[in-house]
Amino acid sequence: MSTVRKFRDFGWEDVPVLAYKEGGPYKGVTRQVLFEGEESLPAQWRYFEVEPGGHSTLERHAHIHYVLILRGRGRCLVGEDISDIAEHDLIEVPSLKWHQFRAAEDAPLGFLCLVSATRDRPQLPAAEDLAELSRSRAVADFVRP
Amino acid sequence: MSTVRKFRDFGWEDVPVLAYKEGGPYKGVTRQVLFEGEESLPAQWRYFEVEPGGHSTLERHAHIHYVLILRGRGRCLVGEDISDIAEHDLIEVPSLKWHQFRAAEDAPLGFLCLVSATRDRPQLPAAEDLAELSRSRAVADFVRP
Numbered sequence: 001m002s003t004v005r006k007f008r009d010f011g012w013e014d015v016p017v018l019a020y021k022e023g024g025p026y027k028g029v030t031r032q033v034l035f036e037g038e039e040s041l042p043a044q045w046r047y048f049e050v051e052p053g054g055h056s057t058l059e060r061h062a063h064i065h066y067v068l069i070l071r072g073r074g075r076c077l078v079g080e081d082i083s084d085i086a087e088h089d090l091i092e093v094p095s096l097k098w099h100q101f102r103a104a105e106d107a108p109l110g111f112l113c114l115v116s117a118t119r120d121r122p123q124l125p126a127a128e129d130l131a132e133l134s135r136s137r138a139v140a141d142f143v144r145p
Numbered sequence: 146m147s148t149v150r151k152f153r154d155f156g157w158e159d160v161p162v163l164a165y166k167e168g169g170p171y172k173g174v175t176r177q178v179l180f181e182g183e184e185s186l187p188a189q190w191r192y193f194e195v196e197p198g199g200h201s202t203l204e205r206h207a208h209i210h211y212v213l214i215l216r217g218r219g220r221c222l223v224g225e226d227i228s229d230i231a232e233h234d235l236i237e238v239p240s241l242k243w244h245q246f247r248a249a250e251d252a253p254l255g256f257l258c259l260v261s262a263t264r265d266r267p268q269l270p271a272a273e274d275l276a277e278l279s280r281s282r283a284v285a286d287f288v289r290p
């Protein structure tokens with residue numbers, strides 16, 4: 001592989017555009033693995049892009065996320081906080097916090113997301129989790145289970 | 146700390162702008178630590194910015210770097226490869242390869258750089274390393290020891 005993998009139109013040389021995930025509800029999301037992680041740096045660095053009006057899966061897991069928005073804008077839920085997000089904002093998703101990213105209706109939302117190379121599988125909300133989340137009207141309106 | 150740390154003018158809320166490093170020759174470089182890394186994700190995610198005409202330290206180390214250019218353009222040396230680099234290009238710096246980043250004369254060069262939270266100290270080139278590097282005329286012209 002060459003030293004530099006050139007960027008073009010939110011894609012990169014030698015980086016395939018993948019389905020966001022297998023299983024789990026979501027709408028209009030792609031995944032690109034920028035750096036796979038290796039023994040001496042066991043962190044996988046990914047780029048996700050949510051199309052306008054789309055959203056990632058509402059989920060939680062023990063592993064944490066470090067996120068930097070690279071393109072566009074939208075909103076995110078982390079725990080019970082709903083925030084507007086735009087280019088280059090930073091978000092940390094703590095362990096076991098429910099989270100979901102939604103693109104604006106008129107803009108994509110592309111973000112870098114760092115995770116440990118070894119990590120647990122995401123959990124989807126059960127009916128009682130959704131009931132708990134929906135005690136906040138704002139959260140109930142935001143989530144796309 | 147709030148869920149989202151907002152971006153403004155290549156700075157972030159609650160992220161101080163630091164000196165690039167203590168010791169080691171360099172010109173016009175700042176450092177910001179975006180994510181400190183913790184036990185479950187032991188990777189430190191930094192943003193470096195090189196002012197127009199500036200450069201990072203010519204160095205090597207056992208630990209690897211994952212880099213994504215966030216702003217501007219310039220050139221980098223990795224091993225004996227000199228490459229033009231611009232926004233969102235990806236660069237992997239392998240273990241023990243000499244490397245240096247230089248901003249263009251008329252543009253800054255800002256880049257995200259991921260490292261392991263535990264890592265060895267950079268080595269500076271000795272006279273014999275510079276002689277070895279300078280066997281390539283292009284490298285000799287590029288480096289700023």
